[in-house]
Amino acid sequence: xxxxxxxxxxxxxxxxxxxxxxxxxxxxxxxxxxxxxxxxxxxxxxxxxxxxxxxxxxxxxxxxxxxxxxxxxxxx
Ligand SMILES: [Zn+2]
Numbered sequence: 150x151x152x153x154x155x156x157x158x159x160x161x162x163x164x165x166x167x168x169x170x171x172x173x174x175x176x177x178x179x180x181x182x183x184x185x186x187x188x189x190x191x192x193x194x195x196x197x198x199x200x201x202x203x204x205x206x207x208x209x210x211x212x213x214x215x216x217x218x219x220x221x222x223x224x225x
Contacts, residue, residue: 171206173198180206 183193
């Protein structure tokens with residue numbers, strides 16, 4: 150039996166795959182309707198606060214990374 154190089158988890162190679170939703174950074178609302186192209190949102194509008202800047206939305210992965218960073222910084 151050969152073990153040892155098995156992938157323990159699958160991750161996207163970069164940020165190419167379209168996420169299930171984007172999160173509005175203004176009000177943290179998940180937005181499910183958006184245009185996605187080449188690893189980034191091109192058109193997205195938050196139905197809650199009206200934010201329509203694609204740069205002001207994050208993917209779920211982005212949010213995880215951010216929250217991990219926040220924990221590390223111990224900012225509270
Ligand atoms: Zn919003």
